[in-house]
Amino acid sequence: MDDETKSRLERLQAELRLKTGNRVTQQEVLARLVEDAIESKADLVDSFRDKRVPVSDDDREAFHDGMVASGKATSEEDIDDILYG
Structure with a gap:
């Protein structure tokens, strides 16, 4: 231990x-x-x-290459409706 x-x-x-x-030993504290x-x-x-x-960098690029835009704007309310009904 340093x-x-x-x-x-x-x-x-x-x-x-x-x-x-109460007295406690260092061993008790560690335990x-x-x-x-x-x-x-x-x-x-x-x-x-x-x-x-x-x-x-290759993994990051592959991740971003797999992303596509749906062309539809999505609001927080839209996401809440989808997740929570």
Whole structure:
């Protein structure tokens, strides 16, 4: 664990003691964090993903080549009617 992470863990541990009045070990804090992460695994996985998925120029061009204009203007109301009836 790097020094910055260790320091942040110590601050979290101290804050928990101040707010709860109970002593907690760093091991207990880490165990609870891991337990919570397992319960919300999708959020944890997403936090490690790139914010933007890179797409090659060829793939981007192929996507846009497949788009066609219907020649009809579509409003938000039209879309809502189609989706929600």
